Each structure stands twice: as structure tokens, then as C-alpha cells.
Amino acid sequence: KQQNEIRAKMYGMSEATKKYHQREMAELCLLLETQRSLDRDCVHIDMDAFYAAVEMRDDPRLRDIPMAVGGSSMLSTSNYAARQFGVRAGMPGFIGLRLCSHLEIVPTNFDKYISESRVLSSILSDYDPSLTMGSLDEAYLDLTDYLMGRVHPVRHNRVRYSGDCVCRLPLLGTNDQLPVGPSTQREETCPKCTKIRIIHEDEVEFGVGRSEVVKEIRFRVEQATGLTCSAGIAPNFMLAKVCSDQNKPNGQFELENDLHKVNEFVRELPTRKVAGIGRVSEAHLSALGMNKCGDIISLAYLLPCAFSTLGVESMLRVGLGLGSNMHSRDSSESSRKSISIERSFSPTSDSKVLTEMLQDLCNALSEQASTKIRSASGLSLKVKLSSFDVLTRCASVPIGC
DNA sequence: GCGGATCAC
DNA sequence: TATGGTGATCCGC
Numbered sequence: 001k002q003q004n005e006i007r008a009k010m011y012g013m014s015e016a017t018k019k020y021h022q023r024e025m026a027e028l029c030l031l032l033e034t035q036r037s038l039d040r041d042c043v044h045i046d047m048d049a050f051y052a053a054v055e056m057r058d059d060p061r062l063r064d065i066p067m068a069v070g071g072s073s074m075l076s077t078s079n080y081a082a083r084q085f086g087v088r089a090g091m092p093g094f095i096g097l098r099l100c101s102h103l104e105i106v107p108t109n110f111d112k113y114i115s116e117s118r119v120l121s122s123i124l125s126d127y128d129p130s131l132t133m134g135s136l137d138e139a140y141l142d143l144t145d146y147l148m149g150r151v152h153p154v155r156h157n158r159v160r161y162s163g164d165c166v167c168r169l170p171l172l173g174t175n176d177q178l179p180v181g182p183s184t185q186r187e188e189t190c191p192k193c194t195k196i197r198i199i200h201e202d203e204v205e206f207g208v209g210r211s212e213v214v215k216e217i218r219f220r221v222e223q224a225t226g227l228t229c230s231a232g233i234a235p236n237f238m239l240a241k242v243c244s245d246q247n248k249p250n251g252q253f254e255l256e257n258d259l260h261k262v263n264e265f266v267r268e269l270p271t272r273k274v275a276g277i278g279r280v281s282e283a284h285l286s287a288l289g290m291n292k293c294g295d296i297i298s299l300a301y302l303l304p305c306a307f308s309t310l311g312v313e314s315m316l317r318v319g320l321g322l323g324s325n326m327h328s329r330d331s332s333e334s335s336r337k338s339i340s341i342e343r344s345f346s347p348t349s350d351s352k353v354l355t356e357m358l359q360d361l362c363n364a365l366s367e368q369a370s371t372k373i374r375s376a377s378g379l380s381l382k383v384k385l386s387s388f389d390v391l392t393r394c395a396s397v398p399i400g401c
Numbered sequence: 402g403c404g405g406a407t408c409a410c
Numbered sequence: 411t412a413t414g415g416t417g418a419t420c421c422g423c
Contacts, residue, residue, distance in 0.1 A: 070414090071412095071414090072411080072412055072413095073412065073413065073414065074413070074414045074415090076410090076414090089410085090410090090413095090414085091413085092412065092413040092414090093412080093413090094411075094412050094413085095412090095413075134409085134410080135409085135410050136410090137410090138410085275408090275409075276407095276408070276409085277408090278407060278408050278409080279407085279408090280406080280407060280408085281407080281408090308420080308421065308422090310420075310421090311420085311421090336417080337417075337418070338416090338417060338418080339416085339417085340415085340416060340417070341415085341416085342414085342415060342416080343414090343415085344413080344414065344415085346411090346412085378402095380403095380404090388413080390405080390406090391404085391405090392403090392404060392405070393403085393404075394402090394403065394404075395403095396402070396403090
């Protein structure tokens with residue numbers, strides 16, 4: 001329905017208004033263009049199917065079958081075998097089972113993922129001490145400063161495994177980089193599966209360019225965790241994030257710090273690939289005839305039909321391939337602006353059940369609040385109906401209290 | 402300031 | 411059988 005409203009505005013636009021917006025957007029683009037920076041080396045690191053990969057590493061039986069991490073109500077991640085059946089993150093588990101009846105659903109082991117995430121951030125902080133973790137499995141790094149001091153190639157030991165035992169990763173043959181020196185082999189019996197494991201050790205070298213350094217980072221992550229990740233390299237974080245998705249899994253993609261290359265890349269990029277453009281914004285853009293980011297610029301005069309002033313500006317930035325190269329929000333406790341707790345349960349109108357549920361949530365929240373926040377001025381209540389519609393009501397403490 | 406929406410992960 | 415939980419931001423009114 002919103003889409004029809006947008007189309008109506010679009011078709012109702014007079015020639016004069018069109019000219020006006022064309023001028024306005026062109027000016028805005030020129031202004032935004034002055035903010036472009038092409039002198040930073042921004043990197044986005046994204047672990048491949050993170051939760052699923054951890055479970056597969058620790059249980060070889062899961063490596064070759066479709067599996068997902070989560071529960072019957074929701075799947076957090078699926079492995080690539082499961083994705084072939086259409087099983088995706090965010091999907092209810094029972095739908096996943098409908099798509100793939102032999103799907104193996106493994107419960108989440110958050111403690112494990114948190115500890116792997118620490119290993120990850122610890123390695124990454126060697127390259128950018130002020131990195132930003134986007135979540136447990138992704139990170140934003142600015143390699144510019146590190147690259148200044150990177151004047152020599154760097155060598156690392158490499159350990160890989162083969163034999164009947166497959167308990168340890170990475171296996172031989174999964175990293176084909178040529179070693180710089182001799183290789184050694186030795187055998188041992190795996191205490192876990194009692195089969196023979198052959199340990200291959202050698203040395204590999206990484207050069208001084210940013211793409212080499214990112215290869216080194218991914219290598220170190222795999223050596224330390226047995227997990228692979230993908231990376232995107234670009235002049236800003238918005239583009240780096242898109243790039244990390246290009247050669248997933250276990251790959252990297254570099255977008256050169258060159259205006260022409262950036263424009264070329266952005267022109268063909270589907271709008272939905274951009275962080276911040278979700279299902280709704282994608283539909284709005286599509287109603288305007290914009291499906292690739294390049295369309296946002298060529299049809300820019302239409303943007304006001306669907307977006308506010310701020311929205312228009314943010315879309316133009318996407319179309320121009322502009323983004324931030326600063327480490328944005330620190331997601332620490334200190335900057336937290338709200339805490340919340342919510343629970344879904346089977347539909348009921350039994351007021352006793354509902355009141356009890358609410359009381360439990362209040363108690364739990366109150367406990368968290370006592371340790372996590374010092375003060376607050378507002379409280380909001382959210383209700384989800386069986387229709388999945390959501391209502392919220394909030395109240396503020398009157399000024400002076 | 403409030404209620405609704407959107408978005409990421 | 412069965413569709414998440416947490417936090418942030420923006421919009422229109």
C-alpha cells in the first residue's frame with residue numbers, strides 16, 4: 001500500500017517539480033562529494049556461518065550434513081549444506097525442517113561463540129587496536145596506520161592436519177598457499193577418536209600490501225580457531241561491509257581506493273546488499289524503479305517521493321558509495337541507552353497467566369537495571385498480539401522528579 | 402514526547 | 411506443535 005502511495009506521488013510529479021528536484025539532488029550530491037575520502041584502508045571481517053562453523057569444527061559428524069544452530073522457534077545460522085535447501089538464519093526451525101527433513105538442529109552454545117570471538121578480536125587488535133566489533137562474528141578495522149609500518153613481509157608457522165583423524169582443523173588441502181621453507185610431518189594418535197593424525201608444519205609468507213595483510217589476518221584467524229572468515233577491503237566501512245560478502249565463504253574482495261572503481265562497483269550493486277537498506281527500504285526504492293545503487297543517482301529526483309530529507313541524503317550517500325571511515329559507536333555498557341527484556345509465548349487471553357508473565361519480566365528487568373544502569377527517565381511496555389502486530393506504550397518521569 | 406516502524410545481528 | 415531477543419534510530423504527529 002505504501003508502494004502505491006509512492007507511485008502515485010511519482011506519477012503525479014509535475015515537470016516543474018521534477019526539474020526542481022533534479023537541481024536540488026545534483027547540488028546535494030556535489031556537497032556530499034566533498035566528504036569523500038579515498039585515503040583509508042577499511043576492512044570488514046566476517047566469520048563464515050559462525051555458530052554453525054563452531055559446531056561443525058567440534059563435531060565432525062555435522063560437517064557434511066545440512067545443519068543449523070538454534071531451536072524449533074528460530075535458527076541463528078545454517079551451514080552451507082543446509083542453505084542449499086533454502087534453510088536460512090532467522091527462519092523458524094520447523095520451517096527449516098519442512099524444507100529439509102533431515103536437517104540437524106543444534107542448540108546454541110553461546111559461551112563457546114563468545115570465547116571464539118575473543119580469540120578473533122585479540123588477533124585483529126594487532127592490526128587495529130581501536131577496532132570495532134559489530135557483533136561476535138564481525139569486525140571493522142582501519143588498517144591505514146598499521147600499513148604505514150608494514151615495510152617487510154611477515155612469516156608465520158602453519159599447522160595443518162591429515163590422516164584418519166579429522167578432529168582438528170584446518171585439514172591439509174584447505175589452504176593452498178605455497179610454503180616458503182621446508183615442511184615437516186609427524187604422527188600422533190588422537191586421544192579423542194583414537195585414530196592417527198598427521199601433523200604438517202611449514203612456514204608461509206605474507207607481503208606488505210593491504211590485500212596481503214588481510215590474507216595474513218584470515219590465515220591467523222583460521223590457525224587460531226579452525227574457522228574461516230571472509231573480508232572486504234575498501235575506502236570506507238560501508239563499502240568494506242558489502243565487499244566482505246562478495247567472495248564468501250573463505251574469500252576476500254578488494255575495492256581499490258579509486259573514484260572510478262568505486263562508482264563502477266556501486267552502480268551495479270543491488271540496493272538490498274547495503275547495510276541499513278532492509279526489506280522495506282528496498283521495496284520503496286523498487287517502487288521508484290531503483291534496484292541497483294546506481295539507479296539512486298540516475299533517478300535521484302524521485303527520492304523525495306519516498307523518503308524524508310534525512311532519508312534522501314542517506315540514500316544519495318549509498319548511491320555515491322560514501323560511508324564513514326571512523327569507528328562509530330562504542331557498544332560498551334557506558335553508551336547503552338536502554339535495556340529491555342521480552343518473551344514470546346503461545347497465545348493466551350488468560351489474565352492470570354499474562355499478569356504473572358509480566359510480573360516475572362518486571363522482576364528480571366528490575367534486577368538487570370539495578371546493575372546495568374544508574375538512572376532512567378522512561379519506561380516502555382511492548383505487547384505482541386497473536387496476529388504478530390506489536391503495540392507499545394511508554395511513560396516518562398515528569399521533569400523535576 | 403509518544404507510538405509506530407525499520408533495521409541489524 | 412511451532413515464527414526470537416536486544417538495542418538503536420527515525421518518522422509523523
